[in-house]
Amino acid sequence: MASQKKKLQGLVAATITPMTEHGEINFSVIGQYVDYLVEEQGVKNIFVNGTTGEGLSLSVSERRQVAEEWMTKGRNKLDQVVIHVGALSLKESQELARHAAEIGADGIAVIAPFFLKPWNKDVLINFLKEVAAAAPALPFYYYHIPALTGVKIRAEELLDGIQEKIPTFQGLKFSDTDLLDFGQCVDQNRERQFAFLFGVDEQLLSALVMGATGAVGSTYNYLGKKTNQMLEAFERKDFSSALNHQFCIQRFINFVLKLGFGVSQTKAIMTLVSGIPMGPPRPPLQRASREFIDEAKARLESLDFLSSTDLKDRNLESCS
Numbered sequence: 001m002a003s004q005k006k007k008l009q010g011l012v013a014a015t016i017t018p019m020t021e022h023g024e025i026n027f028s029v030i031g032q033y034v035d036y037l038v039e040e041q042g043v044k045n046i047f048v049n050g051t052t053g054e055g056l057s058l059s060v061s062e063r064r065q066v067a068e069e070w071m072t073k074g075r076n077k078l079d080q081v082v083i084h085v086g087a088l089s090l091k092e093s094q095e096l097a098r099h100a101a102e103i104g105a106d107g108i109a110v111i112a113p114f115f116l117k118p119w120n121k122d123v124l125i126n127f128l129k130e131v132a133a134a135a136p137a138l139p140f141y142y143y144h145i146p147a148l149t150g151v152k153i154r155a156e157e158l159l160d161g162i163q164e165k166i167p168t169f170q171g172l173k174f175s176d177t178d179l180l181d182f183g184q185c186v187d188q189n190r191e192r193q194f195a196f197l198f199g200v201d202e203q204l205l206s207a208l209v210m211g212a213t214g215a216v217g218s219t220y221n222y223l224g225k226k227t228n229q230m231l232e233a234f235e236r237k238d239f240s241s242a243l244n245h246q247f248c249i250q251r252f253i254n255f256v257l258k259l260g261f262g263v264s265q266t267k268a269i270m271t272l273v274s275g276i277p278m279g280p281p282r283p284p285l286q287r288a289s290r291e292f293i294d295e296a297k298a299r300l301e302s303l304d305f306l307s308s309t310d311l312k313d314r315n316l317e318s319c320s
């Protein structure tokens with residue numbers, strides 16, 4: 001059985017994997033990155049080697065090293081470190097799960113295999129169960145991201161009876177816009193202590209209303225502070241403020257989505273906002289264009305999401 005850890009809640013930053021200009025992992029900035037998340041963004045939980053972390057573009061050896069570095073640098077600073085160990089190969093996934101347990105991670109998450117795909121719920125559960133069994137003391141999270149995996153098995157269906165099959169099952173990371181599916185996951189499991197972690201940052205407020213217990217996302221790397229203000233407003237039932245915060249966040253995400261937004265752009269924005277070099281993404285992804293960076297920077301400034309000192313006076317639509 002999974003050891004009784006504190007339930008994962010609040011914001012969880014889906015960490016970026018920093019890289020050098022030569023495409024190697026830049027371990028040297030991870031310590032600084034931890035401090036930035038904790039001190040500047042108020043985010044103390046991380047999700048390592050997921051989509052944003054380009055986990056599936058790294059070798060198994062690199063994934064192990066990245067996980068170790070976050071564990072080492074996060075010790076006594078972070079609350080929880082969840083490692084994504086999903087892979088196409090069950091063996092690799094199990095190796096990564098065992099490794100996560102060895103280094104003292106707080107949980108593991110797994111996406112559905114996306115090349116030779118599971119064709120129904122039972123087949124998917126069997127795969128997940130084999131991975132979870134490799135780390136029997138670690139809380140297990142299913143990472144539902146159908147737009148990227150192409151595995152469209154509804155999360156509601158998957159959760160039905162999952163704990164009987166996977167005793168360490170602890171929660172769901174739901175990266176999809178289907179709030180009916182998400183709401184039903186919460187509604188049908190009310191008596192269980194699952195974590196329901198929403199993964200579409202621009203819609204988080206709606207998911208909170210549906211019962212999300214936390215959120216995992218890329219924007220919490222640099223909009224964590226802002227999103228925490230929304231969570232606090234929601235907590236004190238100040239829904240009007242919570243909505244203002246969400247709209248503000250939406251203004252930015254909507255803007256970059258229209259320009260074309262993904263992991264490469266997240267790396268560029270994080271570099272801009274934190275000052276920590278995140279480097280380029282790994283091919284096949286291409287680095288964000290100069291035009292994107294300039295436009296995103298101007299938008300961040302106009303929304304007051306960049307801590308430039310001289311901008312306050314000419315702020316047009318400040319979100320602070």
Ligand SMILES: CC(=O)N[C@@H]([C@@H](O)[C@H](O)[C@H](O)CO)[C@@H](O)CC(=O)C(=O)O
Pocket residue numbers: 014015047050051052053175199200201202216217218219253
């Ligand atoms: C498809 C995707 O990358 N979704 C992001 C969101 O945080 C997303 O960037 C954000 O909502 C903006 O659309 C996360 O759900 C991904 C994530 O948590 C991860 O990196 O594992």
